Amino acid sequence: MNELCLKSIYKNYKTKQVLDNISMIFKPGVYSFLGANGSGKTTLMRIILNLIKPTKGAVYWNGQPIELLGESYRDAIGYVPQHVPFYPNMKVYDFLMYIGTLKGIANHALKEKVEYWLKQVNLYDDRYQKIKNLSGGMKQRVGIAQAMLNDPQLLILDEPTAGLDPKERIRFRSLIANLSVNRIILYTTHIASDLEGLTDYVCILNNGCLEQLDEPENVLKKLAKQVWEVDILPEELIYIEEQYKVGAIEKHGGRIRVRLYHHKKPLPQAVMKEPTLEDLYLYYFSEGQST
Ligand SMILES: Nc1ncnc2c1ncn2[C@@H]1O[C@H](COP(=O)(O)OP(=O)(O)OP(=O)(O)O)[C@@H](O)[C@H]1O
Numbered sequence: 328m329n330e331l332c333l334k335s336i337y338k339n340y341k342t343k344q345v346l347d348n349i350s351m352i353f354k355p356g357v358y359s360f361l362g363a364n365g366s367g368k369t370t371l372m373r374i375i376l377n378l379i380k381p382t383k384g385a386v387y388w389n390g391q392p393i394e395l396l397g398e399s400y401r402d403a404i405g406y407v408p409q410h411v412p413f414y415p416n417m418k419v420y421d422f423l424m425y426i427g428t429l430k431g432i433a434n435h436a437l438k439e440k441v442e443y444w445l446k447q448v449n450l451y452d453d454r455y456q457k458i459k460n461l462s463g464g465m466k467q468r469v470g471i472a473q474a475m476l477n478d479p480q481l482l483i484l485d486e487p488t489a490g491l492d493p494k495e496r497i498r499f500r501s502l503i504a505n506l507s508v509n510r511i512i513l514y515t516t517h518i519a520s521d522l523e524g525l526t527d528y529v530c531i532l533n534n535g536c537l538e539q540l541d542e543p544e545n546v547l548k549k550l551a552k553q554v555w556e557v558d559i560l561p562e563e564l565i566y567i568e569e570q571y572k573v574g575a576i577e578k579h580g581g582r583i584r585v586r587l588y589h590h591k592k593p594l595p596q597a598v599m600k601e602p603t604l605e606d607l608y609l610y611y612f613s614e615g616q617s618t
């Protein structure tokens with residue numbers, strides 16, 4: 328069974344610390360990295376891909392440091408970047424053949440693989456379309472197909488659901504579920520609902536620190552008894568926002584219903600609520616007072 332291991336990864340850009348002592352072990356399964364803009368998700372993925380070097384620490388693939396593995400590590404990974412460098416005027420089929428050639432896949436095997444993955448991502452009927460004419464979701468599936476051509480054991484997707492409509496999101500979810508058998512899949516997102524029914528482990532990155540690494544249910548459990556709903560007068564909102572970490576706010580008749588996060592009952596009329604994925608995100612990434 329394959330194993331990816333991060334040992335005390337630090338990354339600095341000049342004086343700015345972007346990753347702070349990240350250690351993790353990955354075995355086959357789906358891992359999602361949830362973090363706000365700038366929390367270091369892409370940087371960490373690029374370090375795992377051996378595209379940039381950590382300032383300190385190392386990445387190991389099956390016990391070997393990746394910088395010593397060279398070609399054999401490159402053969403084991405597939406990458407769908409945050410912005411796939413497409414050639415807009417190329418047809419889907421030609422693009423995949425081109426990428427496969429760059430990956431060094433022999434021509435006779437390549438045709439078969441391209442057709443196989445076109446079918447897997449449900450683009451076979453569109454294979455002669457120009458990439459510029461595809462929808463966001465279709466382009467993203469081309470991105471996945473190109474990453475899968477070498478049958479990678481480690482698949483990394485950076486913000487794969489950005490710009491997808493709800494139907495495409497569901498399709499993406501089932502595609503990833505199919506791919507995750509015997510593979511390590513890492514994907515980044517800043518959309519909490521992307522975790523639902525898709526991921527085995529949630530990794531929460533906050534300002535370069537790994538705040539949480541657990542199964543989604545357990546991550547939510549840690550928020551239990553800290554989510555409150557309270558009805559207030561509009562003029563009280565400023566005070567509440569100053570005092571507490573505030574989530575969703577909605578109008579409710581002449582009053583305002585505020586969801587907020589605090590370790591104990593914040594106000595006499597506050598009602599405790601079950602944490603949701605949206606709470607999870609807002610708890611970690613909303614601006615405001617600490618809990
Ligand atoms: N080449 C670079 N030089 C200097 N600073 C960088 C460089 N690349 C990233 N950074 C900084 O490192 C921090 C983390 O960036 P990164 O792209 O990893 O975040 P992210 O979590 O992927 O964000 P997003 O959600 O916007 O994609 C940011 O503050 C960014 O400005």
Ligand SMILES: [Mg+2]
Binds near residue numbers: 368369370486
């Ligand atoms: Mg990013």
